[in-house]
Every structure is written in structure tokens, then in C-alpha cells.
Amino acid sequence: MSKIFWIGCFPPSSHSVGDHAQTLAIERLLGEHFSDYEVKRFYRTEAEEFFLEDVKSDDLIFIHSSGDFGDLYKHTGWHEIRKRIIETYPNNRVVQLPVSVCYKSNANFEADKIFFSDKRNLLLLCRSEESTELLRNNFGCRVEFFPDFVFSLKPPKPSGCVRRGTLVVLRSDKESSIRPQLHRRLDRRGVRKPFNLIFNLILKKRIRTRFQSAFICDTQVSEHDITDANREKTIYDRLEFFQRFELVITDRFHGCVFAYLTKTPFEVVSGKIQNKTKVSLAVDYPSYFKGFRELVFSELDASPVSSSKESTILGLIKSRRSIRKWNNSKVESEKISKILEAGVYAPSAANLQATKFKVLSSRKDIKFVCQNTSPWFKNSLPDKAVLVLYDSSSLPREKWTERFVWQDTACAMMNMMLVAESLGLKSCWASVNLNQEKTIKANYGIGKHYVLACMLFLGYSDQKPSLKSRHQGRILERHR
Numbered sequence: 001m002s003k004i005f006w007i008g009c010f011p012p013s014s015h016s017v018g019d020h021a022q023t024l025a026i027e028r029l030l031g032e033h034f035s036d037y038e039v040k041r042f043y044r045t046e047a048e049e050f051f052l053e054d055v056k057s058d059d060l061i062f063i064h065s066s067g068d069f070g071d072l073y074k075h076t077g078w079h080e081i082r083k084r085i086i087e088t089y090p091n092n093r094v095v096q097l098p099v100s101v102c103y104k105s106n107a108n109f110e111a112d113k114i115f116f117s118d119k120r121n122l123l124l125l126c127r128s129e130e131s132t133e134l135l136r137n138n139f140g141c142r143v144e145f146f147p148d149f150v151f152s153l154k155p156p157k158p159s160g161c162v163r164r165g166t167l168v169v170l171r172s173d174k175e176s177s178i179r180p181q182l183h184r185r186l187d188r189r190g191v192r193k194p195f196n197l198i199f200n201l202i203l204k205k206r207i208r209t210r211f212q213s214a215f216i217c218d219t220q221v222s223e224h225d226i227t228d229a230n231r232e233k234t235i236y237d238r239l240e241f242f243q244r245f246e247l248v249i250t251d252r253f254h255g256c257v258f259a260y261l262t263k264t265p266f267e268v269v270s271g272k273i274q275n276k277t278k279v280s281l282a283v284d285y286p287s288y289f290k291g292f293r294e295l296v297f298s299e300l301d302a303s304p305v306s307s308s309k310e311s312t313i314l315g316l317i318k319s320r321r322s323i324r325k326w327n328n329s330k331v332e333s334e335k336i337s338k339i340l341e342a343g344v345y346a347p348s349a350a351n352l353q354a355t356k357f358k359v360l361s362s363r364k365d366i367k368f369v370c371q372n373t374s375p376w377f378k379n380s381l382p383d384k385a386v387l388v389l390y391d392s393s394s395l396p397r398e399k400w401t402e403r404f405v406w407q408d409t410a411c412a413m414m415n416m417m418l419v420a421e422s423l424g425l426k427s428c429w430a431s432v433n434l435n436q437e438k439t440i441k442a443n444y445g446i447g448k449h450y451v452l453a454c455m456l457f458l459g460y461s462d463q464k465p466s467l468k469s470r471h472q473g474r475i476l477e478r479h480r
């Protein structure tokens with residue numbers, strides 16, 4: 001059995017509830033999505049023990065998520081250990097679980113740009129758009145936005161009691177929202193703490209004047225060690241505590257996440273770090289997690305398309321043909337991941353990214369959708385079908401924008417068909433009429449706001465379609 005080495009979790013002596021909530025969430029997600037792997041977990045304090053492990057080429061390495069990618073917490077040495085892990089295992093898939101990024105020094109940033117430029121097997125996940133943009137534009141490795149894993153936790157059941165008052169969760173370390181410039185200056189002189197305390201007191205007094213029923217307490221720091229035995233209870237106690245309030249005011253990232261999970265309205269006291277890791281109620285963070293495994297195995301080459309690839313793309317466009325006779329070969333799941341990735345990367349009107357995909361694999365499902373839409377397939381069924389859906393609740397109010405549904409899904413279909421072709425697979429577009437849409441959606445419990453625009457059938461085929469030249473005469477006019 002291959003292994004997942006999961007390195008860098010915070011030990012029980014770290015009392016940050018947010019950090020431990022990540023451990024809990026990641027543990028659950030690995031159990032759900034990677035049950036075919038043996039998971040070996042290492043605390044930050046056990047990194048040296050990890051380096052003694054016999055890591056095989058098929059093993060995956062996951063570096064724990066955190067808010068300290070860069071040099072903000074340079075003194076802990078963790079960023080250097082992270083780089084050592086990445087450097088030591090260049091041939092293994094290494095996934096840096098979602099991080100927030102902060103560089104204070106240009107020199108450190110420049111050095112990292114060089115370090116990360118050739119890490120072809122590294123998937124670096126950032127938990128804010130800003131961090132993603134920064135690294136994507138400067139690092140050569142694959143960088144993706146992915147929400148903090150705590151968003152995947154199932155919120156506790158609503159307690160039923162009436163919500164009252166305001167919970168104020170403020171930090172008092174160097175990520176504090178309070179006068180960051182002053183912090184830094186005082187930091188250098190080594191007299192930060194007392195000043196920090198005074199500013200904290202002033203702020204708290206002001207909050208109490210404005211919010212009479214304010215309860216000021218940094219719930220995100222535990223008063224006891226958090227171990228495997230009490231982690232779940234500690235986190236769920238905190239979540240239940242959030243549920244008692246009408247409003248949360250916080251400068252903590254996980255303060256916002258806990259408010260989001262418990263559906264408690266929240267206000268952000270903007271600070272140096274918090275500004276970089278926004279949490280928006282409008283984003284459906286939990287929906288990302290279903291695609292986590294696909295992402296881990298996706299193509300990581302981040303290099304831009306070269307001119308030689310350009311000519312290959314035209315070649316693929318010309319060689320693709322719809323296939324309706326399939327053989328029995330199975331489509332490899334890695335290939336499906338790449339095809340879905342191509343769909344996800346399609347352009348979308350107003351950048352709404354509302355096209356969604358559902359893959360069907362079982363013979364029963366394939367038979368069902370084929371009988372409904374393409375009865376002529378009968379004995380020769382494709383191996384996979386991708387339902388291409390559009391979340392119409394994302395559309396703006398203007399009626400004319402309804403055409404985005406068809407335009408966006410067509411872009412995704414085309415991308416997917418071309419990548420299928422590049423992987424030696426065959427494909428066929430399947431239209432879906434209104435009745436068929438109703439039947440298929442009902443069968444899979446797909447919500448009313450989704451339009452089932454079409455389906456993509458995928459499989460292997462022994463057919464050799466004729467590739468005769470196509471209607472160049474359709475180019476009506478060309479200005480020279």
C-alpha cells in the first residue's frame with residue numbers, strides 16, 4: 001500500500017484552535033478521499049524523523065497547511081524545513097496544503113522565486129486569491145487557490161437557543177490587527193508586548209462602548225493542550241460557542257472561518273494578514289473539497305504553451321472526431337482528472353465559472369443516460385459520461401445573460417474533447433432535451449438551479465474515422 005506522509009502538523013502544546021481544526025479537517029478528508037493510502041502523520045517537531053523514512057516513488061508527501069509561508073515566521077525555521085522536504089523528494093508528488101503567504105523581505109522573496117522555479121512535482125495551494133496571484137505570477141511551480149481545509153468541517157447542528165450579543169475574537173501576536181507598523185518598530189526594540197497590551201486594552205474599551213453586549217475573548221487559543229483524544233471536542237465546543245452569538249468581530253482568519261461554518265454574521269477588523277486572507281460568504285468553499293483528489297493527481301506542468309505545442313493543438317483539433325462505437329477498455333482515472341481539469345480551465349462569461357461537472361462510471365449509470373439520450377449505442381457503451389451542468393443561480397439578473405449557459409458549457413466541452421483526444425481517448429457530445437434533462441436530474445437529485453446543458457461520452461474505440469479535409473470555403477472573407 002502506498003503511503004501519504006503528512007508532515008508539519010502542530011503538536012498538542014500549540015494551543016491554536018484554528019491550527020488543530022485544520023489537522024482534524026485534513027485527517028477526515030484523507031480518510032474519505034485517500035482510503036487506499038496509509039497515512040503517516042508527523043508533527044512539526046518530528047520533521048527529522050520523517051527524513052529517516054523510506055519514501056517510495058509512489059508515495060505522496062503532504063505538507064501541513066499554515067499561515068506561515070514566506071518569512072513572517074522566519075525564526076521558527078519551518079519555511080526552511082518545508083523547502084528541504086521539497087528539495088529532498090524531487091520525484092515524489094509533493095502537495096503544500098493551503099497556506100497564507102507573507103514576505104517581509106524582498107531578498108527572501110527573490111530567493112524563493114529561484115528555489116520554486118523548477119519544482120515540477122510540487123502542487124502549491126494557497127488559501128487566498130491574493131496569495132495565489134502573488135505566487136502564480138512569480139513561482140515556476142503549479143500554484144492553485146484552494147480553501148483552508150477547515151471549511152470542509154460539517155458545522156454542528158444548530159442548538160436552537162436564541163443568539164445574543166457580539167463575540168469579539170482578537171489576536172495579540174504579531175499578526176494582530178492593531179497598529180501593525182508600530183508593532184514592527186517596537187519589535188525591533190524588543191518592547192512590543194507592553195505597548196501591544198495597552199493598545200489592546202484601548203481597543204477593547206472602545207468595542208465595549210459601541211457593543212454593550214460584547215464578549216471579548218480569543219476563543220481561538222485553547223487553555224489546554226490539544227491532543228488526538230480531545231481535538232474534535234475542543235473544536236466543536238468552540239463552534240457551538242460561536243453559534244450563541246448574533247455577530248462575530250474578529251481579526252483572526254479562523255475566527256471568520258468558524259463564523260462562516262456556524263452561519264454567524266461577521267465583521268473583520270482589518271489587519272496586516274487578515275486583509276490577505278478574506279473569507280466571503282458568497283463563496284461556496286465546501287464545494288472545492290470533492291475535487292481534491294483530482295487536483296492532487298492533475299498535470300502539474302505550469303509552463304506556458306510553447307509554439308511547438310500550438311501546432312500540436314491545431315493537429316488535435318483536426319484529428320478529433322465524434323465516435324459512437326466503443327470497445328471495452330476502461331478509461332484511467334488520471335485521464336479523467338486531466339479532462340476535467342481542461343473543462344475547469346475553459347473561459348467563462350463574466351468569469352462566473354458556473355460550469356460544473358459530474359462523472360458517471362458505473363455500467364448502470366452509463367446505460368441509463370445512454371438509453372435516455374443516445375439509444376443507438378445499445379450494445380456498445382462508452383466507459384464514462386460527464387454531465388456538464390451550469391449553475392444558473394450564478395447568472396446576473398439581466399435576461400440576455402442566459403446565453404452564457406450554452407456558451408460556457410460549450411467552451412468546457414471543447415476543451416475536454418481536445419484533451420481527451422490528446423490522451424488517446426475518443427469522445428462524443430450528447431445533446432439533452434428538456435424531458436431527458438428532467439429525468440436525468442431527478443435520478444441524481446441534481447438541484448433545480450442547475451441546467452444540464454449536455455453530456456460528454458468518453459471511452460476507447462477501434463474505429464478509425466476518416467479525417468477528410470473540412471469546408472475551408474466557410475471562411476467568408478479574409479482581410480489582408
Ligand SMILES: Cc1cc2nc3c(=O)[nH]c(=O)nc-3n(C[C@H](O)[C@H](O)[C@H](O)COP(=O)(O)O)c2cc1C
Pocket residue numbers: 320321322323324374428429430431432
Ligand atoms: C451542440 C452539439 C450537439 C451534439 N449532439 C450530439 C448528439 O446528441 N448525439 C451525437 O451522437 N452527436 C452529437 N453531436 C456531435 C455531432 O454530430 C458531430 O460533432 C458532427 O457530426 C461532426 O462530426 P465530428 O464531431 O466527428 O467532427 C453534437 C455536436 C454538437 C456541437
